[in-house]
Amino acid sequence: MTIARGTARLPWPRQLTALAGLLALIATALIGIGSAPAQAAAWTPKPAPMTTPWTAQVPVDHPLPEYPRPQLTRPDWANLNGIWDFAVTGRDAGQPATFSEQIRVPFVAESALSGIQRKITENDKLWYKRTFTVPADWHGRHVVLNFGASDWQTTVWVNGQQVGAHKGGYDAFSYDITAQLTGGANTLVVSVYDPTQTGGQAVGKQRINDVRPHSGGGIFYTAASGIWQTVWLEPVAAAHITRLDMTPNLADSTLRVKVQGTGPGGQQAKVTVSTGGKVVGTATGAVGAELSVPVANPHLWTPDDPFLYDVRADLSSGATTFDSVGGYTGMRSIAVAKVGGVLRPVLNGKFVFQTGTLDQGYWPDGIYTAPTDDALKYDLQAHKDLGFNMVRKHIKVEPQRWFYWADKLGLLVWQDMPAMDTGKSPDSAARTQWESEFHAIIDQHRSSPALIQYVDQNEGWGQYDQARIANDVKAYDPSRLVDNMSGVNCCGAVDGGNGDVVDDHVYVGPGTTVPTATRAAVLGEFGGLGLKVPGHEWFPGGGFSYEDQPNAAALDNRFVGLIDTLRLSRLPAGLSASVYTEITDVENESNGLLTYDRQVVKVDKARVKAANEALIRASQNPPPPVTVPTGQYKSLRVTTPGYTDKYLRHQEGLAFTTVVNGASDALLKNDATWKIVPGLAGTGCYSFESRNYPGEYLRHRDFRVHRDPSDGSGLFKADATWCAVAGAGGVRFEASGFPGSYLRHINSEVWLATAGGSHAWDNPASFEADTTWSVDAPWAP
Secondary structure, three states: OEEEEOOOOOOHHHHHOOOHHHHOOOOOEEEEOOOOHHHHHHOOOOOOOOOOOOHHHOOOOOOOOOOOOOOOEOOOOEEOOEEEEEEEEEOOOOOOOOOOEEEEEOOOOOOOOOOOOOOOOOOEEEEEEEEEOOOHHHOOOEEEEEEOOEEOEEEEEEOOEEEEEEEOOOOOEEEEOHHHOOOOOEEEEEEEEOOHHHOOOOOOOEEOOOOOOOOOOOOOEEOOOEEOOOEEEEEEOOOEEEEEEEEEEOOOOEEEEEEEEEOOOOOEEEEEEEEOOEEEEEEEEEOOOEEEEEOOOOOEEOOOOEOOEEEEEEEEEOOEEEEEEEEEEOEOOEEEEEEOOEEEEEEOOEEOOEEEEEEOOOEOOOEOOOOOHHHHHHHHHHHHHOOOOEEEEOOOOOOHHHHHHHHHHOOEEEEEOOOOOOOOOOOHHHHHHHHHHHHHHHHHHOOOOOEEEEEOOEOOOOOOOHHHHHHHHHHHOOOOEEEOOEOOOOOOOOOOOOEOEEEEEEOOOOOOOOOOOOOEEEEEEEEOEEOOOOOOOOOOOOOEOOEEOOOHHHHHHHHHHHHHHHHHHHOOOOEEEEEEEOOEOEOOEOOOOEOOOOOOEOOOHHHHHHHHHHHHHHHHOOOOOOOOOOOEEEEEEEOOOOOOOEEEEEEOOEEEEEEOOOOOOHHHHHHOOEEEEEOOOOOOOEEEEEOOOOOEEEEEEOOEEEEEEOOOOHHHHHHOOEEEEEEOOEEEEEEOOOOOEEEEEEOOEEEEEEOOOOOHHHOOOOHHHHOEEEEEOOOOO
16 A cells, blocks of 8 residues: 655745745655555456446545645645555444455445445445555654544544544544554554434435446535545644635635644744735734734735735744745625615625535536546536636535635635535434534635635525524625525525525426515525436436426527526526526436536537626626606507517407508507506506506416406416516516516517527527517507
8 A cells, every 4th residue: 555745845935936826735756655555556446337437537545635724734644545454344343354346445435436335324334444654754753643533423543543533524633642553554544434324414416226227316515425535644744734714804815814823832923915925914822713814905816816815824933944834815804785775795895796606516426536636626617718707616515625615716715514404304423513513614704705605504405593504604604795595585495584595496497586674695505407418317218307498599599598588587586696507417307508427518518608608797787777757648669670660569369460550540540559557466566457458457467478467366467477677779678477488479479588499489599579568659659
């Protein structure tokens, strides 16, 4: 067995010259120890149900060699990823006498890349074993054993002595193992027990299922048991830095930093912020105290310009420096504020619409673990390539390198706390554990500039104490926004009533979420447009979506239609963010813009990017609201080239378009005249009352547009209410209850039509022109 060792100590100026230096902190030397290499060479992965572009690129014995903790870097470290001995016992069994299998860490036992690929149940306990030696030049320093994450209950022994036990599937943990080490080979044993949804812990989308592709599963996926992030060693001084908590403060152009540490006390912390090797500011103070580092005229971090500063922290006493770590930060602020009278999230004091996707973070080959760092980066880069500026990490927490790529590429992050199982009220022990793990996750990622919002709970899954938890999270990290419940309108969810946003889920949507006096309006999930791509399905024929599309062109039209609806009607109505479901297919979900294997981008990248960019631009330079006069008679003229002599009229209770001119008879002129009144379902929109049939209104019914008498019902009022939206050369009228559906003429008939819809009257040809009307002087005053 071998370990991958980190680079030799680098001079700090060289290490901090650029963020690229973080990527250089990878394994570059191998030290032969433990089992003979031939045993590792005999190990082979299992065939993945789908292969990604990176499946075959995973090294056998040294996967994921990149430095795992980019915001707290040290030059010396040793990567323990690779082939470990492995065994599975009953849940209550002790350490097995023999380890008859081998597993590639850090891939979970259910995955093909682990080499195990089988179901793990609540009756199983996983056992891992390997040997290692400590590099000779680490002598005199303490040795810390780090785990990026292991799901769920992990116990660790070194040379037969238990060094620690941890509960939690999504937070990092570490142990000082110096006292247990010997001068030669050391034996590391790890046990993991993971009951998945049968326990009371945070599980997210994991469910105990067959690991091979199968029908069903719905919105839940294969479980991920055991070690799933990098395991590694690092040498440290007895007194050393454990965390940098960094919060930019644009109000006074400072970076607030708490240098957290452990070991003998009495040291001073010094923090230096620099860029391009040039020092910007420094501050010195006590460990654990908040230091204010001046950053004059800060270069602000934004999705368009994700500028990062280098950070260095030193722990010293007199002339002696005990520890030095590197990191980075971005100067930005996030808050909610009134913009044009509407409460909205503001980045660096400015409103920008947040358009993103739901990102589940699953892989067909590695399940919870991306096969390579390039793969981890790829999904985030795909968001940027498609014009998104935000990503909602859905009830999973990724490794710190994922946050590094979000910080570096420039993607706003909504971070969900992984949910407990659905349909259950967690007991007191589960609640205590869940809240403790939530705090640990916040601590681990609180310095990421990309992370702007925590999503506490989702659609009522395992819900309890929503308001209290939202207040607790806000108090624990007041520098970010809090969403107390994503999908407050869905599935039995209970809104805590507090937090910074009110969050609806609407499929296909986009619905009509509006802000309140205290919370901005966001659309936490919508879309779910499906397209199955033959040869790229997890279980062929088993995929589902919220609305299947017949082909890629239809998917493009429907998706762009949804984004355009956000821009034209929901943004002006107060919506500030949207999360499309989803960036990739996942197992039997075919809702992705990409296939699950990341081999196919289903949509036209240029069209999607243009639609997202137009939405973002509209939020930065909002057009004036579109209004039409009320209490007056008007006629609605067609603006489609070649048909501009036609007007909307009723005939025998149905709406048509007909040529009307001065020679037309009085009846036709009356039929083509409408009194515009405040909307029956809301005065911010409009209703059209017939000139010659007072009390009868233009309304949609089964998509066809009629002239009907009002029955006073809420349904009639909604169907007879139309909201004005800007159109090229006129006004578009959107159904108040169906955002994205418009009053349209086609073949002289008038319908409720949807951009990208599947009906004949949704035909994309001349869609925008056909749904744009000129509000003209009435033919019958």
